[in-house]
Amino acid sequence: MSLKQIVPSRKAKPQSRSRKNLGWLLLVPASAVLALVIGWPLINLIILSFQEFGRAQVFGADIEFIGFENYSNILTDDGFWQVLNRSLVFAAVVVVSTMVVGTLVALLMNFVPKRIKVLVQIGLLVAWAMPQLTAVIVWGWMFNTEYGVFNYLLSQIPGVDFYGHSWLSNPISFFGVAALIITWQSVPFVALTIYAGLTQIPKEMIEAAWLDGASGWQRFKDLTFPLLRPIFTIVIILQIIWDLRVFTQIYALQGLGGLREETNTLGVYIYLTSLGSGEFGLGGAIAVVMVVLMSAVSAFYIKRTLEDMDN
Amino acid sequence: MMKPVSLLGQGALATLMRKEQKMRKSAVVAMFGVAALTLVGCTTAEDTTSGSTTDNDTSSDSATSEDAVTGDIRVWINGGDTPDSAREYLIETFEAENPGSTLTIEQQDWGGLVEKLTTSMSGSDSPDLVEIGNTWAPGFTSAEAFMDLSPYFDELGGDDLLPGFVEVGTFDGTFYAPPYYAGSRLVFYSKSDFAEAGVEVPTTLTEYVEVAETLNSELGTSGVYFPGKDWYNALPYIWENGGEVAVNDGGTWDAQLSSASSIAGLELVKRAMDSSNAAKDGDEAESWVAYCEGGHSMLSAPSWAAGLLVPREDAPCERSADDLGVFALPGADGGAAQIFAGGSNLAIPQASQNPELALSAMKIMLSPEYQTIMGNNGLVPALTSLGDTLGEGEIPEAVSAAAANSKLTPASPNWADVEASGVLQDMFVKIASGEDIADAAATADAAIEDILNG
The missing domain is CATH 3.40.190.10 (Periplasmic binding protein-like II)
Incomplete structure (x- = not known):
């Protein structure tokens, strides 16, 4: 049975011209707000990225336009490329782990009895509602070198001695801890969203597929996933954006341990350049690069979805 | 930053979940929102650049004028380091010495203060007198964020001021920021x-x-x-x-x-x-x-x-x-x-609307009376001659011994x-x-x- 037959067909309703105009009119207020709160700061950011703008300029020194100097500075800086690569790899790992775990939890919730489902949902909501900084501090204590519960538990295994092991001083295990914290806090959003989508799939379809002898994996691959594809798309985009510009968790973890220079990600790097070092022009240029990067990611998915709609 | 984004995502997704037929359209709408929010997240770093017009005409010479100036000044004190008794003394003395004027203490958190100072002191609503962490001083003095206090060096304590702190509060031979107190x-x-x-x-x-x-x-x-x-x-x-x-x-x-x-x-x-x-x-x-x-x-x-x-x-x-x-x-x-040497310096922002009154308040804060209150509360006074106000005993003796030989980080902006x-x-x-x-x-x-x- 192919997908086309399952999904109810849509009928396009002919719209009158005045209705169409009304549609454009209704878009005006939202567009105006977006232009004001997003367009204006963005224009300022772009202007800033072409200026020599440090603390002296904040206090009234003359502002000089320096063309692409900020851009050539960052693009020829090895440090920037290291940070960019690190951020991309880290975001990829976290997005994949979040999506896999989140989807599995959502599928699980679809099968377990109601009481357990409510318990799982409460657990997820609590994890989600926890302020990021609080989460990092709690996890940080669990991985603490001297008092951490992980070191204690691991050391209970015969022949294993993790006392005094520092999880954050090695960049790889630093990012392991960071990925764990971020995944832990992102899974609830993914799981609840996908679960909500799952509840909208008519039971009859699943039943029909089951009767036709489709395995669990086949039912997911050929039925559930295509139906929920728009949800997956938007959740993945959101995760990519959030994970690429991750700030709080990395910045706070750096305060708990680890080597700052080897663990900076894009968000932290922009913060340190702009507010830490007072080089607002340079930080602005890095931010513009990040905007372009993330817009490209978003545009790719928007294009894909539009193509899907046309089919 | 995460919160507003997730709320929007949530709202858009709630719509998504209603009917499969509506899913796709809503997803696209939400995606434009996402694309837009991408931009928001990245522009916050330059918030501090707005309104960077600075009032440069508050020349220090006018502070010597004998005309009775009245006004309401705001003093930024950081954290709970300054004892309450010192705060009360400052307000009472200032208002007695400057009839018709008022002084308000606005306590700031140490965390994120460099950013907050940068923003506030560049606007038209600048505080009149600020306390800054001593190692931050060159970053601000080199940017000409503070008023030149060289003519008042002797009135403010002169050679009795903690030398390391005077050094860090001086940039290019110009004295901007006297010490407030030191830790040890x-x-x-x-x-x-x-x-x-x-x-x-x-x-x-x-x-x-x-x-x-x-x-x-x-x-x-x-x-x-x-x-x-x-x-x-x-x-x-x-x-x-x-x-x-x-x-x-x-x-x-x-x-x-x-x-x-x-x-x-x-x-x-x-x-x-x-x-x-x-x-x-x-x-x-x-x-x-x-x-x-x-x-x-x-x-x-x-x-x-x-x-x-x-x-x-x-x-x-x-x-x-x-x-x-x-x-x-x-x-x-x-x-x-x-x-x-940890500790604080004091400074008057260039953008202060009442530099004369701010200077008057600064003189009170560096007076032997005020600094004695600081010393009695375990903070090393800005005036070296008041070292004995720390009291007697093992700890005060060790504090004085250590503070006498304190040293700072390189005085670079x-x-x-x-x-x-x-x-x-x-x-x-x-x-x-x-x-x-x-x-x-x-x-x-x-x-x-x-x-x-x-």
């Missing part, structure tokens, strides 16, 4: 541990490290609690061995951590760190908690931490009050070592950037973890020169 680092120790290991209070820095090593090998405790990121406490080792972090060589900063003298100091740091059971990449925050746990025989900490190293009502402590001893970190040749980059923490963590000292120092030197000269 002391070595606290357990008398019973010393007796058990059979060691005496050390009189030189090398002896101090040897005592730490003995305590560690005899008792298994940390000789001195020394987490890897604690660069404040590591600086004296470099200075006492004749090394420097960086020196200004004809306008160019030359980082000195890999000089022979500095390396000798860093080797001593390594020995002290090896005697410690603290995390090799831990920091010094809450070090009193570790001390109270009982596994550490010595601890180098700010003087005000003394009250936290004994059992308190709300916090138990394995160490008794009788057991707590204290001394100033000894120098290479005896006497007190040159320690890192970019020094705050060095601190923000974490390069010093990174270097000491590497040293604590057993990496090659010369390599770690050379890497740090390159990074520091890059920032200071950049």
Whole structure:
């Protein structure tokens, strides 16, 4: 049975011209707000990225336009490329782990009895509602070198001695801890969203597929996933954006341990350049690069979805 | 940043979930929202640039005018360091000396204050008098954020002001920011541990490290609690061995951590760190908690931490009050070592609307009466002649001894950037973890020169 037959067909309703105009009119207020709160700061950011703008300029020194100097500075800086690569790899790992775990939890919730489902949902909501900084501090204590519960538990295994092991001083295990914290806090959003989508799939379809002898994996691959594809798309985009510009968790973890220079990600790097070092022009240029990067990611998915709609 | 985004995502997704037919359209709409929000997240870094017009016509000369000026001034005091009695004294004295004017104290949090000061002092709503962390001073003085106070140097205390703080508050020969108070680092120790290991209070820095090593090998405790990121406490080792972090060589900063003298100091740091059971990449925050746990025989900490190293009502402590001893970190040749001087400076923002009144308030805050209140509350007064206001006893004596020989980080406008980059923490963590000292120092030197000269 192919997908086309399952999904109810849509009928396009002919719209009158005045209705169409009304549609454009209704878009005006939202567009105006977006232009004001997003367009204006963005224009300022772009202007800033072409200026020599440090603390002296904040206090009234003359502002000089320096063309692409900020851009050539960052693009020829090895440090920037290291940070960019690190951020991309880290975001990829976290997005994949979040999506896999989140989807599995959502599928699980679809099968377990109601009481357990409510318990799982409460657990997820609590994890989600926890302020990021609080989460990092709690996890940080669990991985603490001297008092951490992980070191204690691991050391209970015969022949294993993790006392005094520092999880954050090695960049790889630093990012392991960071990925764990971020995944832990992102899974609830993914799981609840996908679960909500799952509840909208008519039971009859699943039943029909089951009767036709489709395995669990086949039912997911050929039925559930295509139906929920728009949800997956938007959740993945959101995760990519959030994970690429991750700030709080990395910045706070750096305060708990680890080597700052080897663990900076894009968000932290922009913060340190702009507010830490007072080089607002340079930080602005890095931010513009990040905007372009993330817009490209978003545009790719928007294009894909539009193509899907046309089919 | 995460919250508004997730709320929108949630709202859009709630729509998505209603019917499969509507799913696709809604998804696209939400995606435009996402694309837009991508942009929001990245523009916050430049918030501070708005409204950067500065009022430069508040020339310092006008402050000498005898005309009675009245106004309402706002004073920024940071954290709870300044005692209430001093605040009351400031308000009462100011309003008595300046009839018709009022003074309001607005307490600020230390965290994120550099950013807040940058924003507020560049706008039209600037506070009139601010307290700043001493190592931040060059970052602001070099940007001409403060009023020139050179003509009032003598009135504000002159040569009696803490010299290290005057130096950091001066840029290019112009005096901008007098000291407010200083903190001081002391070595606290357990008398019973010393007796058990059979060691005496050390009189030189090398002896101090040897005592730490003995305590560690005899008792298994940390000789001195020394987490890897604690660069404040590591600086004296470099200075006492004749090394420097960086020196200004004809306008160019030359980082000195890999000089022979500095390396000798860093080797001593390594020995002290090896005697410690603290995390090799831990920091010094809450070090009193570790001390109270009982596994550490010595601890180098700010003087005000003394009250936290004994059992308190709300916090138990394995160490008794009788057991707590204290001394100033000894120098290479005896006497007190040159320690890192924490503390604050005061300054009047260029954008202040009432510079004359702000100056009047500043004079009160640097008066012997006001500074005596600070001294009585355990803060090292800005006036060196008031050292005895700290009182009598072991701790005040150690504080005075240590403060008399305090030293600051390089007075470069970019020094705050060095601190923000974490390069010093990174270097000491590497040293604590057993990496090659010369390599770690050379890497740090390159990074520091890059920032200071950049």
